[in-house]
Amino acid sequence: MPERLRRLEYTFQRLPIYFVTACTHERRPILNKADIHTRLIEFGKEGADHGAWLGSYVLMADHLHAFVVIDDQRTTLSTWMKSLKNMISKVLRGNGILSPHWQKGFFDHILRSGDSYAEKWEYVRDNPARAGLVEKWNEWPFVGEIFDLEFRVDRV
Template structure:
């Protein structure tokens, strides 16, 4: 493999197809815990829902952590690149506007994992929404406010 920056290596060989299910993760720049502020975390939620409302991807489960988000989606009428570029851009714009900050919000790139149909989607959704519990942010999943899953 050529010696490429990490953000470019993440894109090498990436292929996205409609109706494929992906687990997507994106981190804030320098893992700054921006979304520890609940109001700013809600801005992320708004953009995840917007992407679904616009037919880009069906949200199956998501969690917004203080410094990243996990998003289990079924890709619809959009590429992964467009979905993540647009979603991260709109989140950054809204967060910067509402918080008075400026400059980049996200680390470059994102992590994606395509799931096979036979993968246990409910198990993966549980993994996503249990992230705050594993991180020690709450004692039980229901105590964390920034998550959702279609199986509830």
């Protein structure tokens, strides 16, 4: 059995931007649906009330890439991801798609610079075009941005 991914014990930026990826169980192509996308947008907007701001995202058939800011005094990244997966699973069950829906865990990376953010976003947004699903990234219907997350390091 693979070893669990280790999470950072401490984050030194007050509100870091996380790059996260969650994959479906056995990479089942079940996510690129209009009702899931609609609910993801609603979930992203509601998150601000709970200390989570969903930025840019790309919803592919078998995985989700997203950028999110978490206020660690109000929630945790793991709690937010669990809520996100549960919300999408509820939609999938409503569509008659049986569990399990998700691989255990998720990938996360704290962005350390504006360049890192831009580089990761370019890679993520181009996923549908690289997969041959569209000519240009902005033709993919399951891409968007809820909150404009700006990478900023406050100087003392």
